[in-house]
Amino acid sequence: MPIQILRTLATVLTGRGARTAAGAALVTDGLVGIDVPWGRRRPGIVGSLVVLAVGLLFVGLGWWWHGQHQPYPGGTSATATVTGITNSRDSDGRTMYSRVLTFTASDNRRVEFTEPEQSSKRPAVGSTATVSYLPQDPGSARVIPETDWLPYGIIAMGALAAAVGGMIFLIRLVTLIAGISLLASAARRKVHQ
Incomplete structure (x- = not known):
């Protein structure tokens, strides 16, 4: 009698119903993810x-931002003074500062512009910065920072998120294919019975 029960259990576990249930679970997990009991969301x-x-959006944003800190192709560089x-105030009520920079363009015209980026650190009047501008449009000047770590950090975080998203996509794709395969196998088994 115990052998008969084991054979029946083995048939149920490897039969069409078990394949259908396992396939449906894998397809569901592949498409939307199944939350596990201890609270981890997948x-x-x-x-x-x-x-x-x-992730790719952040990579693009970081790349664009980095490009805004590069000299213009065919542009001219100058040393500007913080005048x-x-x-x-930002949304948290903190004081934010922007530098007003002045430089002399190649045509001896004095150009003054306010840097669009802000910082919580108060800049020193009289300090200098390198700027790049288009000779036909000195008002297009932009500051070329000595170090440009923030855009690189955004690119790195975006690349990491994109890599994680890509890996999860591949895992879920394999899960989805395995589930569809089990469902197809269960359907074929029904036809052969």
């Missing part, structure tokens, strides 16, 4: 595509 294939897209400071 993204499905759609969630992985969102993580991948957000003033503007301040404003």
